[in-house]
Amino acid sequence: MIVNVFYNEKGIGDTLIVSIQEITREQRAFETKGDVVKIFDEETKALSGFNIFHASRHFSLDANGKVELTEAFVDELNRVIQGAGFSEQLDVDLSPKFVVGYVSELEKHPNADKLSICQVDVGEGEQLQIVCGAPNVAQGQKVVVAKVGAVMPSGLLIKPSNLRGVDSFGMLCAARELAIPDAPQEKGILVLDDSAETGSVFSVSF
Known part of the structure; x- marks a missing residue:
């Protein structure tokens, strides 16, 4: 799974953006549990990503743009996403790009x-x-x-x-x-x- 994570507190506030794949605006649907918003295709149910609000409460972040992913950070992502009540597990491709x-x-x-x-x-x-x-x-x-x-x-x-x-x-x-x-x-x-x-x-x- 190709996952890109972005954080820019000055630009968009204290929100971590987890991007998996793009879907059209017309097909985009949302489900919110606590600080986590799941974004998916309304018709196919394909996962597009997550927005995690109040991100600094959940993660130690010093990024200003793309967040470098490590196994430890992916584990934290999964902990926060599943802790909010979602069942998805991010299996991230961490190979060099x-x-x-x-x-x-x-x-x-x-x-x-x-x-x-x-x-x-x-x-x-x-x-x-x-x-x-x-x-x-x-x-x-x-x-x-x-x-x-x-x-x-x-x-x-x-x-x-x-x-x-x-x-x-x-x-x-x-x-x-x-x-x-x-x-x-x-x-x-x-x-x-x-x-x-x-x-x-x-x-x-x-």
């Missing part, structure tokens, strides 16, 4: 001249298909991959997508998209030195 990838194959998109279809090795036998529009992408490069579930410094959530009929599962990142200081502004992904280890964590600070 920004990693070094190796572009093992590349072909031009059949329906878009400026797009390339990349097969990217992200370590531990995992291969991702990622559609990329960067003019400098090439086979054999070491690159920074934002996997599905990653939240970019801009706030963009990386989700599975379909670009001109081709499925894409992640993003190859430019330096400016990673908020690297003094990053070049021209279009193009960040190409890493060959010594970068495929599958290793790429640290993003924001």
